[in-house]
Amino acid sequence: MASDRLLSQDEIDSVFRNLQGTTNEEDPARKAQPYDFRRPDRIAKDQLRAIHLLHDNFARSLASSLSAYLRAYVMVNLISVEQLSFLEFSQCLPAPTCIVSLSMRPFDGNAVLELNPTMVFPILEMLLGGSGKTPYKVTREITEIEQSILDGLFRIILHDLREAWSPISQINFAIEAHETEPQLLQILAPNEAVVTVGMEIRIGEVAGMMNLGIPSIIIKMLRQKFDQQWSVRKSESTEEEQARILRLIKPAQLKFDARLQGPSLTVEQMLGLQPDDVVEFDFPVNRPVNLLVNGALKFNGRIVNTGRKRAFHIMADQSEE
Structure with a gap:
């Protein structure tokens, strides 16, 4: 008698598992991890570590530059380096805030630089002669006049950013547009991947975040240059490199010191010295005098006269022995 009952999917899977001799726990389908194809393509961990090191140097340089510009002690700490979609990055930003779109010549594409209001308004007060210690939290949008005042601050940030990236590539970061709402900054597709760099800027008791988003596709284009810059190379220097280093150190100043x-x-004998006492050096007349270069013994020779001045006549090179 034929049965017209339809088998469920679980029953079908059970039949195939029995045929293959696998149990429910050994089923490969149950070990599979779901994958979201909307997630951005990942960047290698070694390249993210190189980006972390690069922006750690940028943070130290920026702290020094901002301290001189604001005439206050500024601390800049690198908080995070991670890869997100542009939608996730924009949703993490406060609103309203201070956002600038950056061109990255000679590459096509734009980066995003954001300064939190908790940091922007104290800096504005300091640039206008105040102490920067605002007793209340400001959440309004930045005016056009305030944007023009902040241009000097952005020039310093972008200068240090260009210098930090110069070992990898000569990228000319320049401001193209200003925004106050992250949702209005439509420079990248929502699912496009960006590498985000989060930094904390602290001036006294005031602290705020600075966030930088760079398109992942540009960083992937520079993968080979990252590897060349940060990998450890044990190859010997060429004659051209040695000659270049010699040209660089030739103008350096050295200290020469001739000593008997x-x-x-x-200490007891030294404390007992009195005026008119004679201290014997026990140095024979025929023994050469040592000439030290920056504290290291380099030559042996004698003290001579050249006209009305004292001079040193080199007799032997001790560094060759």
Whole structure:
């Protein structure tokens, strides 16, 4: 008698598992991890570590530059380096805030630089002669006049950012547009991947975040240059490199010091010295005098006269022995 009952999906899966001799726990389908194809393509961990090191140097340089510009002690700490979609990045930003779109010549595409209001308004007060210690939290949008005042601050940030990236590539970061709402900044597709860099800027008791978003596709284009810059190379230097280094150090200043190596005295003997006492150095007349270069023994020779001045006549090079 034929049965017209339809098998469920679980019953069908059970039949196939029995045929393959696998149990419910060994089923490969149950070990599979769901994958969201909307997630951005990932960047290698070694490249993210290189980006972390690069922006750690940028943070130290920026702290020094901002301290001189604001005439206050500024601390800049690198908080995070991660990869997100542009939608996730924009949703993490406060609103309203201070956002600038950055061109990255010679590459096509734009980066995003954001300064939290908790940091922007104290800096504005300091630039206008105040102390920067605002007793209340400001959440309004930045005016056009305030944007023009902040241009000097952005020039310093972008200068240090260009210098930090210069070992990898000569990227000319320049401001293209200003925004106050993250949702209005439509420079990238929502699902496009960006590498986000979060930094904390602290001036006294005031602290705020600065966020930088760079398109992942540009960083992937520079993968080979990252590897060349941060990988450890054990190859010997060429003659051209040695000649270049020699040209760089030739103008350096060195300190020459000719010394008579005398005897040692105890503290008690030194305290007992009086005017008109004679201290014997026990240095034979025929013994060469040591000439130290930056504190290291380099030559042996004699003290001579050249006209009305004292001079040193080199007799032997001690560094060759």
